[in-house]
Amino acid sequence: MRELMRSLPPGNRLIHSLEPDDRDALLAIATPVEFALGGVFHEPDDVIEHLHFIDSGFCSSVAVLEDGRTVETVMIGREGVLGVVASVVPHHAHTRSVAQVAGTARRVDASRFRTLSAQRPGVRDAVGDYMARLQGELEQSTACNALHHAGQRFAKWLLRCHDRVEGDTLNLTQEYLASMLGSQRTTVNEAAQGLQKAGAIAYSRGRITVLDRAALERAACECYRRGGDPL
Amino acid sequence: MRELMRSLPPGNRLIHSLEPDDRDALLAIATPVEFALGGVFHEPDDVIEHLHFIDSGFCSSVAVLEDGRTVETVMIGREGVLGVVASVVPHHAHTRSVAQVAGTARRVDASRFRTLSAQRPGVRDAVGDYMARLQGELEQSTACNALHHAGQRFAKWLLRCHDRVEGDTLNLTQEYLASMLGSQRTTVNEAAQGLQKAGAIAYSRGRITVLDRAALERAACECYRRGGDPL
DNA sequence: CGACGTGCGAACGATTCCGTACATATGTCG
């Protein structure tokens, strides 16, 4: 079951998976931070100065096109870390990263992390594994956006969101969902009504409640399953 | 100009960019290999055993869905290296990697590369930079496939292909192009005829000739430019 | 209570793309 993560103890799963001495070494250079809904971690072309190991809440990386339209590329919750490529090499962002649900994270200076990572294979491998999974998700999303219908992608998105949240309520307007999926609000509306009629979700005025995960999973494309378990 | 790479001296650009001692150390553990058109480097779920620094020709990573449909996710020529994530951490492929144009590469055992990379920051950074660029391309393609029309994506694909090839002729059937773009052959046909009428390309029986790059660039979406210069 | 802003429902034509079917052209091989 993919909602496994929802039942795991709180806090970042990557940090949790480390050996105690690796974990202590990482936490020694980490600063706890809070982030609010809508908070921006970085804009396209910003230099990535920090890694953020998410402890609660989650954020999305969003591609911004010249005409202002947006599409989400990846979603990052407490299964992962924001800015993972900077764990290997200094670089600048290609996307905007925005908090979808307020929460907390451990912020680590990217350069100090690279130093630590060179000394501690356990740290390097845990973050490296996550980077490999993230690349797999990107590849799957590339195919998904080319081949799958808006309804399937919508269901997938809700599930991935639900996986990373406490409770069954999501605060998302259809307008906002459209900007994540790269489609029109009217298209999202049709998809949402379909899921509501199927009893999978209920929603009103920017508040979506997941009523039946199994129904959502039936409506989603294979990409939800193959996105890699958030663990 | 993006076709810059076409005028650079032959051989892999990453290896070329290394300091002489780094380059020598890398070449000492590399094996020259040839690959034929259609040759498969790996299938989904295969363990990535090697990095392949492409010297000539190029290959594509292709997502394969449950129903057998395919979409290209990234294109890798002599500007890059196949299996770049394995330079950081052992992992398995999420895609199929196929040679689009026969050529040669330097094959390096992934595990030995990781050892070398830990000893030589110059090697690690060159490959790391490429990994960052590759991630940017994946993110851009994710958005592109969600938002841009088949005609624009077709033109983009031809340009990216042209960048990585000697001469102006590409051996590609419309059927095959459709499997790269994730669309129908009839859709590709319409796009191809549009470009032909504009004088941008000529084609017949699986042979496409680029006649007017500027016209192709006008027909392509912004994603071609933003894919990151192959250099 | 009433005005207003926000979010949703619904309808519309236009466009893109799908999926399929069939015809035509071209290269290869016996």
Next chain:
DNA sequence: CGACATATGTACGGAATCGTTCGCACGTCG
């Protein structure tokens, strides 16, 4: 040359989505 497989041209109905417009419902706040 003739048969055949391959590649392309074309047509068409239908589905999905776009882009827009209008109206309604609900919550908030003066």
